[in-house]
Amino acid sequence: MAKLGLHRDFLQDLVRLERPVQQKVVETIRKFEQTSNAGAHLEKLNHIRDHRFKSIRIDRKYRGIVLVPETGDEYTLLRVDNHNEAYSWVQNRRVSVNAATGHMEVRDTETIDMAIQQLSVDKAPVVRPVFAHVTDADLVRLGIDDQIRKFARKLTDIGVLEALEGRLPQVQYDVLIGLASGMSPEEVWNEIVGSVIHEQYDPDDVAAAVRRMPDKVALVEGPEELMDLFEKPFARWRVYLHPAQREAAYRSYSGSAQVTGGPGTGKTVVALHRARHLARQGGRVLLTTFTATLARSLAESLRLLETDDDILARIDVLTMDQVARRVVDEHGGKFALLRDSEEMEIWRRIVRRRSLDFNETFLREEWRQVILAQGITTSGDYLSARRVGRGRRLGVLQRAQIWRAVAEFEDILTEQGYRTFETVCVEAARLLNETDANPYDHVIVDEAQDLHPVRWRVLRAAVDEGPDDLFIAADTHQRIYDNRVSLGALGIQLGGRSTRLKINYRTTAEILAWSCAMLTGEKIDDLDGQQTSLTGCRSEVHGDTPELFAAATKNAELAHLVETVRGWLDAGVQPEEIGIAARSQTLAQDAVAALTRAGIETSYLSRDRDGADDHVRATTMHRMKGLEFRCVAAIGVGANQLPAASSVTPLEEDATTHWNDLQRERCLLFVACTRARERLQVSWHGEPSPFLNLASG
Numbered sequence: 001m002a003k004l005g006l007h008r009d010f011l012q013d014l015v016r017l018e019r020p021v022q023q024k025v026v027e028t029i030r031k032f033e034q035t036s037n038a039g040a041h042l043e044k045l046n047h048i049r050d051h052r053f054k055s056i057r058i059d060r061k062y063r064g065i066v067l068v069p070e071t072g073d074e075y076t077l078l079r080v081d082n083h084n085e086a087y088s089w090v091q092n093r094r095v096s097v098n099a100a101t102g103h104m105e106v107r108d109t110e111t112i113d114m115a116i117q118q119l120s121v122d123k124a125p126v127v128r129p130v131f132a133h134v135t136d137a138d139l140v141r142l143g144i145d146d147q148i149r150k151f152a153r154k155l156t157d158i159g160v161l162e163a164l165e166g167r168l169p170q171v172q173y174d175v176l177i178g179l180a181s182g183m184s185p186e187e188v189w190n191e192i193v194g195s196v197i198h199e200q201y202d203p204d205d206v207a208a209a210v211r212r213m214p215d216k217v218a219l220v221e222g223p224e225e226l227m228d229l230f231e232k233p234f235a236r237w238r239v240y241l242h243p244a245q246r247e248a249a250y251r252s253y254s255g256s257a258q259v260t261g262g263p264g265t266g267k268t269v270v271a272l273h274r275a276r277h278l279a280r281q282g283g284r285v286l287l288t289t290f291t292a293t294l295a296r297s298l299a300e301s302l303r304l305l306e307t308d309d310d311i312l313a314r315i316d317v318l319t320m321d322q323v324a325r326r327v328v329d330e331h332g333g334k335f336a337l338l339r340d341s342e343e344m345e346i347w348r349r350i351v352r353r354r355s356l357d358f359n360e361t362f363l364r365e366e367w368r369q370v371i372l373a374q375g376i377t378t379s380g381d382y383l384s385a386r387r388v389g390r391g392r393r394l395g396v397l398q399r400a401q402i403w404r405a406v407a408e409f410e411d412i413l414t415e416q417g418y419r420t421f422e423t424v425c426v427e428a429a430r431l432l433n434e435t436d437a438n439p440y441d442h443v444i445v446d447e448a449q450d451l452h453p454v455r456w457r458v459l460r461a462a463v464d465e466g467p468d469d470l471f472i473a474a475d476t477h478q479r480i481y482d483n484r485v486s487l488g489a490l491g492i493q494l495g496g497r498s499t500r501l502k503i504n505y506r507t508t509a510e511i512l513a514w515s516c517a518m519l520t521g522e523k524i525d526d527l528d529g530q531q532t533s534l535t536g537c538r539s540e541v542h543g544d545t546p547e548l549f550a551a552a553t554k555n556a557e558l559a560h561l562v563e564t565v566r567g568w569l570d571a572g573v574q575p576e577e578i579g580i581a582a583r584s585q586t587l588a589q590d591a592v593a594a595l596t597r598a599g600i601e602t603s604y605l606s607r608d609r610d611g612a613d614d615h616v617r618a619t620t621m622h623r624m625k626g627l628e629f630r631c632v633a634a635i636g637v638g639a640n641q642l643p644a645a646s647s648v649t650p651l652e653e654d655a656t657t658h659w660n661d662l663q664r665e666r667c668l669l670f671v672a673c674t675r676a677r678e679r680l681q682v683s684w685h686g687e688p689s690p691f692l693n694l695a696s697g
Contacts (some may be wrong), residue, residue, distance in 0.1 A: 354401070557685040
């Protein structure tokens with residue numbers, strides 16, 4: 001009986017199809033395997049380069065591309081797409097057998113030949129070839145065949161190689177990316193080719209090559225098992241490490257290191273793999289981030305990646321505040337944590353009592369962004385301190401007034417047994433610096449751009465300075481809290497140990513371009529105060545342009561949201577693959593109520609609670625950080641909601657802080673929109689947010 005294997009790349013195609021089409025694919029496979037003559041379901045393709053490809057009809061619109069064996073009954077479904085795209089994909093592709101792995105691989109022969117021809121005629125200045133340091137013998141040993149080796153030898157720009165992803169045989173592409181990223185041939189062999197023995201493979205026996213790749217071609221028993229397989233790729237992709245990211249995750253560093261890149265470039269995946277890698281070597285590892293929601297997501301992904309309980313036991317997944325509180329608790333420090341509203345009331349009383357010419361927000365931020373950030377403990381140090389990022393100029397008398405107000409605030413905390421998140425970190429750093437034994441051998445920080453300097457001091461104190469001590473994943477374009485730092489000033493020296501990722505593996509090119517346009521012209525600093533940009537960040541996946549919707553009232557906007565979500569669900573998107581992002585908690589909960597009334601089960605994501613299974617997820621834009629969904633609706637993106645007036649310092653009060661606040665609000669919308677993999681809708685009621693002018697204009 002014929003068997004139809006499913007290639008991993010086919011699954012990536014399939015999950016982007018609407019649910020009715022997926023079900024038709026299941027029915028097609030069922031019929032294929034129940035017939036005694038598999039060839040009756042296959043159609044010959046004309047004007048193609050490899051006669052082993054055939055077409056299988058899914059319905060009027062969709063076709064599958066099947067690899068037919070020369071002998072035997074094990075067929076492989078490689079692609080599902082609409083009629084024209086499927087035929088365009090197969091036209092110039094050929095199948096071959098990789099000499100190193102013995103696996104089947106597919107290449108776009110014509111595109112590769114054209115690239116070789118173009119590289120041969122380019123009259124560019126003499127530039128050292130990308131692979132000048134690699135011998136032909138090593139290329140052959142790593143499975144690089146004659147055609148790809150010819151291309152590689154002419155290559156002087158790694159960008160040309162990256163542009164051909166999906167056209168070159170995948171393993172050969174991965175090998176070249178690994179070598180170009182600085183991996184040695186032995187590292188490439190072990191990490192990419194695989195720990196297999198050197199063996200001679202028949203280059204013409206494709207059927208045997210397919211049987212040698214059970215991790216990439218799945219044979220299923222019946223439609224139920226097939227549908228179960230369809231649900232798994234998303235989990236796999238959350239932890240899949242691309243070869244371009246592998247070198248950053250697995251190399252050994254002489255000190256602290258970082259990986260940067262735009263949204264969806266895989267920084268979190270790199271952090272997860274690095275945590276596992278260091279734990280497997282016996283180290284005690286802290287994997288940390290800023291929000292509890294993201295920490296729970298990291299823990300879940302880590303369990304997908306690693307099943308050995310002994311390895312997982314060596315990795316603590318905690319927020320930075322949980323780390324600090326654990327240290328203080330272990331040393332007997334009893335305290336009550338001050339809520340934001342309570343803290344602001346204390347500052348308010350101090351302002352009134354002292355008749356100060358500053359409001360409570362200014363005082364609090366001066367304390368957080370200058371005094372705590374710089375670790376200032378004396379009035380003399382404060383009088384001479386630089387106030388980078390604080391636009392309002394202060395004279396000596398004003399600084400003296402502020403210092404006395406801060407001293408009063410800290411005295412009140414001490415008297416009443418209160419701490420803020422920041423003062424817990426200050427105490428934790430002090431305790432860690434006084435102990436001889438640090439709790440961790442390695443610290444890995446995800447979403448590092450949002451950490452306040454007091455939290456960085458805890459991290460620096462939690463691990464001895466040395467090889468592989470701190471590993472930082474960050475993108476300051478996604479900074480959504482007003483925490484600007486210089487790592488060098490905090491004792492964290494990167495020394496050039498930095499990797500920048502450029503390829504977005506999550507978001508479509510259309511969503512990425514639309515979202516990036518919101519940041520056009522913004523001057524964004526990295527973690528050492530140097531300007532950075534998203535230049536070169538790109539996606540190779542295409543989809544629909546983001547949809548914009550203007551409503552007259554909030555109720556009309558929520559009614560449209562209900563229609564949109566119902567349409568996504570009807571198209572086969574699973575409820576938990578839909579995210580609703582709002583600037584305020586109130587609007588997010590209004591969305592939950594509107595969807596629930598319409599019979600659509602929806603959960604609100606909070607600091608302490610994740611969404612229920614099979615529910616649509618709604619939350620604030622801040623809580624969207626680090627999450628991803630197939631479809632995202634960003635709601636309430638109106639002039640009265642974004643920027644949020646309460647989060648922006650008035651221009652006349654402090655111009656520098658005002659513009660920093662506006663940039664942070666703009667980055668917040670950028671974060672929310674780039675959580676979408678395939679579809680994005682942005683809506684508002686009343687006038688649109690000014691941030692949309694750049695993106696839509």
